[in-house]
Amino acid sequence: MSIVALVRVTLCGLMQEKDATLRDLQSLGIAHLLGAGGADDAGASVGPAGTSSAREALHYLRGAANRWHQVHDPQGFDARAVEEHALAIKRRTRDLQDEQLRLERRIRDLEPWGDFALLDPTSIEHRLWFYVVPHSLLPGIPAGLVWQAVHRDEQVCYIVVVSPEEPADLPVARTHTGSRRLSDLRRRLESLQVEIDELQAERDRETRWCDLLAASLDRLDDEAEFLRAQRLAADDAPLFVLHAWVAEHALADLQRLAMQRAVAVLARRPAPGDDPPTQLANRGLDAAGQDLLTFFLMPNYSAWDPSRSVFWFFCAFFALMLSDAGYAALLAVALGLGWRHLARSELGKRLRGLALVAVLLALAWGVAVGSYFGTTVPVDSVPGRLVMFDTSDLDAWLKLAVLAGVLQIAFANLARAGSATSWRARIVPLGWLAVVLGGCIVWLTHDSATMPAAAPTGSVLAAAGLSAVAMFAGQRRGFRNRAVDGLIAMTRVVGLFSDVLSYLRLFALALAGAALARAFNDLGTAFDLPVRGLGELVALLIIVTGHALNLGLCVASAVVHGLRLNLIEYLHWSLEDEGHPFTPFLRKERLSWTNSLR
Numbered sequence: 001m002s003i004v005a006l007v008r009v010t011l012c013g014l015m016q017e018k019d020a021t022l023r024d025l026q027s028l029g030i031a032h033l034l035g036a037g038g039a040d041d042a043g044a045s046v047g048p049a050g051t052s053s054a055r056e057a058l059h060y061l062r063g064a065a066n067r068w069h070q071v072h073d074p075q076g077f078d079a080r081a082v083e084e085h086a087l088a089i090k091r092r093t094r095d096l097q098d099e100q101l102r103l104e105r106r107i108r109d110l111e112p113w114g115d116f117a118l119l120d121p122t123s124i125e126h127r128l129w130f131y132v133v134p135h136s137l138l139p140g141i142p143a144g145l146v147w148q149a150v151h152r153d154e155q156v157c158y159i160v161v162v163s164p165e166e167p168a169d170l171p172v173a174r175t176h177t178g179s180r181r182l183s184d185l186r187r188r189l190e191s192l193q194v195e196i197d198e199l200q201a202e203r204d205r206e207t208r209w210c211d212l213l214a215a216s217l218d219r220l221d222d223e224a225e226f227l228r229a230q231r232l233a234a235d236d237a238p239l240f241v242l243h244a245w246v247a248e249h250a251l252a253d254l255q256r257l258a259m260q261r262a263v264a265v266l267a268r269r270p271a272p273g274d275d276p277p278t279q280l281a282n283r284g285l286d287a288a289g290q291d292l293l294t295f296f297l298m299p300n301y302s303a304w305d306p307s308r309s310v311f312w313f314f315c316a317f318f319a320l321m322l323s324d325a326g327y328a329a330l331l332a333v334a335l336g337l338g339w340r341h342l343a344r345s346e347l348g349k350r351l352r353g354l355a356l357v358a359v360l361l362a363l364a365w366g367v368a369v370g371s372y373f374g375t376t377v378p379v380d381s382v383p384g385r386l387v388m389f390d391t392s393d394l395d396a397w398l399k400l401a402v403l404a405g406v407l408q409i410a411f412a413n414l415a416r417a418g419s420a421t422s423w424r425a426r427i428v429p430l431g432w433l434a435v436v437l438g439g440c441i442v443w444l445t446h447d448s449a450t451m452p453a454a455a456p457t458g459s460v461l462a463a464a465g466l467s468a469v470a471m472f473a474g475q476r477r478g479f480r481n482r483a484v485d486g487l488i489a490m491t492r493v494v495g496l497f498s499d500v501l502s503y504l505r506l507f508a509l510a511l512a513g514a515a516l517a518r519a520f521n522d523l524g525t526a527f528d529l530p531v532r533g534l535g536e537l538v539a540l541l542i543i544v545t546g547h548a549l550n551l552g553l554c555v556a557s558a559v560v561h562g563l564r565l566n567l568i569e570y571l572h573w574s575l576e577d578e579g580h581p582f583t584p585f586l587r588k589e590r591l592s593w594t595n596s597l598r
Helices: 015-028 053-062 079-113 135-140 182-215 217-232 248-261 285-294 307-322 325-337 346-369 394-419 423-445 454-472 479-490 492-502 504-526 534-574 588-597
Strands: 006-014 031-033 127-134 146-152 156-163 234-236 239-247 264-268
Touching (some): 006 015, 006 248, 015 217, 015 248, 031 217, 053 182, 079 156, 079 217, 182 217, 248 264, 285 346, 307 504, 307 534, 394 504, 423 492, 504 534
Antiparallel strands (some): 031 239, 146 156
């Protein structure tokens, strides 16, 4: 099983050994730390030492308009001070820019009224009331009010009313001008711009440390992780207690560390109420399925790992949607040219295996359908004898696409039933398995004269599956509650039908790619110019450009829709609960140094 078995451990030791124990545990890199109460807060922030702060600071400095010459002598360089200073500049600049925007808007609002200062209302008998009145409403101002228009534009009139109390019968609500003078606001705006410029100059000056800060990222992250571990450990002098999840095969390493530091270790298997993280350990050619899966979600610890099946289904769907041996051969050449480049990282090696299998399957399927750059081969030729599928038979294409969906969804329910821990949990996915298989049988044989008994058999199988879902989908107590849950669960049959039909995109994209390839071929061969040789050159350019464009569209569509079918339709029936990833407490600086030696 590719989901690693975990054990929950509790470490208890003397306070004076706490830091040393945490340092050794970080060097091992085998523990997923838990909070003091056992809660999973491995991603908890620890304030200024948060893991992402240094990277945020580096990103901010690298975005400066005028970067200084880089200093490579580490003498006098303090990574933490540079990080904190850069983030302080960023925060202060953002605050000043927000205030600048508010001031600019306020100044625009006050400019029609002019530059004035309001007197203390307690020292005068009459007060000033400000209104922005549309020209059409000016006749609605009550007679007897003392007012003056101070500014006009094409739409409104700015008037000031002199009155001891706020007038109650004006056609518009009054405008609040505030107590600050326009000239004061302009002076403040100018000082803000000066301060922002000074901060930008400080930011430019700090960019001289970008290279050294980039080299210190792993060390800063390690220190942040160590500080987080210190907070997660519960201190009760003279002891400390730390909870964590550890892989079962790594428990011996933890016990050896505990012996060296005189720390007690209590280990137990996951209890029913626990929520362990999920650690996947796929190896081999199809290990890239784990990268495709975790890009979208992480399966629950108690579920099964669909990584390998995602790998093979994705490659198969890619081949079906490409459906051209010529395009597959070009992709094989491109993969061969970039083969060594992809081997520079572990992720590249895994994706290289994924590309290899997808291209080989696409090449085999392209030969089986006899399509080479949109051109079909003669029946009596050697490639023509290898053709096993007629792409012009739209009914066969339709059945192939639907059968691909039935196969994947049936496999998802079968695997889910196999990973269930109780017989009751197995019945519902087996019921849906019966529904999808029974429905497929009915669809394939409803008008068949050779298998007249198959359609009723499929109907019985589908009905039995729906009955099983209705009877066992409910988890609540009481007959009424379970009946309601069962009826609600049966409504998923609509989703099942739409999910199966979603696989028709295999058929549609394959035909679209083939149609575009033939169109470019016809356009190139039909092009003719009176100048000898020029027409052939233009036709060649049209064909090459058209096929390059079509190849890019086909590959992009096959990747996007292949991922969609696997990560949405397939996982919808494969997994019930989503999990959270196993995040080891480890030293990144050591790992980066080790990788640099390889």
